[in-house]
Amino acid sequence: QQQVKQSPQSLIVQKGGISIINCAYENTAFDYFPWYQQFPGKGPALLIAIRPDVSEKKEGRFTISFNKSAKQFSLHIMDSQPGDSATYFCAASISADKLIFGTGTRLQVFP
């Protein structure tokens, strides 16, 4: 019940396209859902986060969509660029408790 399932494992998108990464969870007590972006050889960096009281949050080209009833949330990257090529992790936590990470999605954006 503490798992966060992430898909796909890898994703190839053409420049200008939309990248979509999905995550699902079981524990309804989770109340914080962040996404992290990691470039090779670097630590992950917080990209965007959402709480379950909103269904969508947008920051620039990045949008989190949240479906509380389905216990799913997803990251949409609009107008994907080669510079977006990285590994993306979703995560979930209960308030200040430790984050539970998904297994990661390797995104490659080709020109």
Place this chain on the structure above:
Amino acid sequence: DGGITQSPKYLFRKEGQNVTLSCEQNLNHDAMYWYRQDPGQGLRLIYYSQIVNDFQKGDIAEGYSVSREKKESFPLTVTSAQKNPTAFYLCASSIGTGGPYGYTFGSGTRLTVV
């Protein structure tokens, strides 16, 4: 600038040797974490600490040890009992109780057994 500093960036360990990875933060965060990342894999939690002088085992604590004597520091020792230590090690911190709850990660230490 506030952040997390991990050192060294690269570390080589001989068989049977203990090595210690450093993690220092100046963010005044209460909670600190150690993760292991293998090539193409996700993040696996080794140890975490939510307050000074207290820490808990994560999912893969065997062969590792930590201490939390100061709020700013959370060193990780990879002991000779860890049979496959070659990996990328990431330290993170968070404010803890009261939020916001996001983690700040360091730049990582790549450990290789030679």
